[in-house]
Amino acid sequence: MNYIYITILDKAMSKLPIILLLLLSLSLSAQNTFFKRIRLSDKAQGGLNILKIEDTIFLNCYNLNQYSSFGTYLMKVDVKGNNSTSNFIEDLKPFDRSILEDNSDIMLSGNDIFSFNKQKLYRISKDLDILHETILFDSINDYESTFQLGLNKYEGRFHISTSSLDNNKTNLFDYVVNPLGKMDTILQLPISDAKTFREMFVNKRGEMTYFYNRAFSQLEDENGILTYKNGVFTNLWKTGGYQRLRRVVPRGLQLKDGGYVLANINKDFSPIPSILKLSEDGDEIWTYEWFVKGSRGREIRKIIECSNGDIIGVGVLTEYDYTPKAELCAMVFRLDKDGKLLWEKAYYELEDGEATRGVISDIVELDDGSFMATGEIRSKETFVDILLMRIDADGCIDNFSCGKTVLVTDVKDLSQNKEQLRISPNPFSNQLNITSHFDKPLFGSILNLNGRVIHQFEINSGTTNTSIDLEQLSAGFNLLILKDKHGTVLHKEKVIKI
Numbered sequence: 001m002n003y004i005y006i007t008i009l010d011k012a013m014s015k016l017p018i019i020l021l022l023l024l025s026l027s028l029s030a031q032n033t034f035f036k037r038i039r040l041s042d043k044a045q046g047g048l049n050i051l052k053i054e055d056t057i058f059l060n061c062y063n064l065n066q067y068s069s070f071g072t073y074l075m076k077v078d079v080k081g082n083n084s085t086s087n088f089i090e091d092l093k094p095f096d097r098s099i100l101e102d103n104s105d106i107m108l109s110g111n112d113i114f115s116f117n118k119q120k121l122y123r124i125s126k127d128l129d130i131l132h133e134t135i136l137f138d139s140i141n142d143y144e145s146t147f148q149l150g151l152n153k154y155e156g157r158f159h160i161s162t163s164s165l166d167n168n169k170t171n172l173f174d175y176v177v178n179p180l181g182k183m184d185t186i187l188q189l190p191i192s193d194a195k196t197f198r199e200m201f202v203n204k205r206g207e208m209t210y211f212y213n214r215a216f217s218q219l220e221d222e223n224g225i226l227t228y229k230n231g232v233f234t235n236l237w238k239t240g241g242y243q244r245l246r247r248v249v250p251r252g253l254q255l256k257d258g259g260y261v262l263a264n265i266n267k268d269f270s271p272i273p274s275i276l277k278l279s280e281d282g283d284e285i286w287t288y289e290w291f292v293k294g295s296r297g298r299e300i301r302k303i304i305e306c307s308n309g310d311i312i313g314v315g316v317l318t319e320y321d322y323t324p325k326a327e328l329c330a331m332v333f334r335l336d337k338d339g340k341l342l343w344e345k346a347y348y349e350l351e352d353g354e355a356t357r358g359v360i361s362d363i364v365e366l367d368d369g370s371f372m373a374t375g376e377i378r379s380k381e382t383f384v385d386i387l388l389m390r391i392d393a394d395g396c397i398d399n400f401s402c403g404k405t406v407l408v409t410d411v412k413d414l415s416q417n418k419e420q421l422r423i424s425p426n427p428f429s430n431q432l433n434i435t436s437h438f439d440k441p442l443f444g445s446i447l448n449l450n451g452r453v454i455h456q457f458e459i460n461s462g463t464t465n466t467s468i469d470l471e472q473l474s475a476g477f478n479l480l481i482l483k484d485k486h487g488t489v490l491h492k493e494k495v496i497k498i
Helices: 010-032 411-420
Strands: 034-038 046-053 056-063 071-077 083-090 099-102 105-112 115-124 130-137 147-154 157-166 169-177 183-191 196-202 208-215 221-229 232-238 242-244 251-254 260-267 273-278 284-289 298-305 311-317 329-335 341-351 357-365 371-378 384-391 405-409 421-424 431-436 442-447 453-459 465-469 476-483 489-497
Touching: 034 341, 046 099, 056 371, 056 384, 071 105, 099 147, 105 147, 105 157, 115 157, 130 169, 130 183, 147 196, 157 196, 157 208, 169 196, 196 251, 208 251, 221 260, 251 298, 260 298, 273 298, 311 371, 329 371, 341 357, 357 384, 421 489, 453 465
Parallel strands: 046 357, 046 384, 298 357, 329 357, 341 405
Antiparallel strands: 034 384, 046 056, 046 371, 056 071, 071 083, 099 105, 105 115, 115 130, 147 157, 157 169, 169 183, 196 208, 208 221, 221 232, 242 260, 251 260, 260 273, 273 284, 298 311, 311 329, 311 357, 329 341, 357 371, 371 384, 421 431, 431 465, 442 453, 442 476, 476 489
């Protein structure tokens, strides 16, 4: 929590309730949203899935460090991001969508790192104790390209779906497990051509629904949705001018109304990435396209449906015009149910003035309409840490960083500059005094709660004391940011006008 020490003059005593209310709001905001990295270099290198059970959050993290044990790392945290319990499952390779809830227990699937035809399913308590393990083994699915498409629950049974390639043909396998952890059936579904499957859902009609991509050549791709039931495959939808975004995995989601959303596709070989909504019968309803340069501007790792029908997507920005120069920048966006973009934000840290690389892999909505997300973040020292963040319904952290870019920390710069800058008084009435000991010009901005710049000023090089007239500013708290001519943040402080 950030503490603000204030001196209240006699003439301001009547405004004491306002000040206390502002400080209380500031304190609550700091508790409700956050951005943190968790370094467990010998156990986990990034968050893959996030699961909410009641008021507890569970992270499914991966560990592919060749100098330590391969496996899956489970972590239990509260909504403030505090870690309480963890468990490491050795030799289990996790995949996207490999975790779900069943009667307040955690169901976790993956495959054995050393045996591609051995799938595993665990039932785990909320205290992260393993209750039982089911090993699903078959004698025919032993291809090195075996990929798990997801863990699903339908009519009380669990479906673990895998895809593998053999002699330019695709084999789909569906392992069905009963609630006692016993395997009921293994269903093999051979496909005559080489399709790349990435996700499987059991839809509301009980059909196994597969999202796939097929590469015909370097210039021609195909996306599609296949459904399977009672021995029959049906092409629900396939590209009629839409193509997968080159080198990016297509992502899918089934909506509460039975329809679907597809991401990471583009239309008519355009470099503009798109999101497409389909009806339950495969009819196209709307398309959203980003207007950016380059063919890999955005890669979406996960999409979810909000309680009000909006769509939240997370992933990474790789080419962009409003974020700092970084190879990868963590990204979240929100569309309304009609496909209108409500907001998109990029989140980053500064380390010695350079932006860190971040990716968001999964996100979950909390009861109050805020969101918690996980992924990975890389430092300059090549550490790969677990990224854990909580944002409000507008994608904001601490109610200040609400622009398109969200600078979540600037620890090294700010800690080094505290003695070189002093802001007083705080709270203030009409004027804010800045004492600076920098030997370079400074450029200041004051932002309101919505991230809008409401006042700008400049401090000349060599100027020690500067008074900023803010009489026209409305009462409340704002964010003061000081930068140098290169745009590097030198100081950031919350200020209150009474």
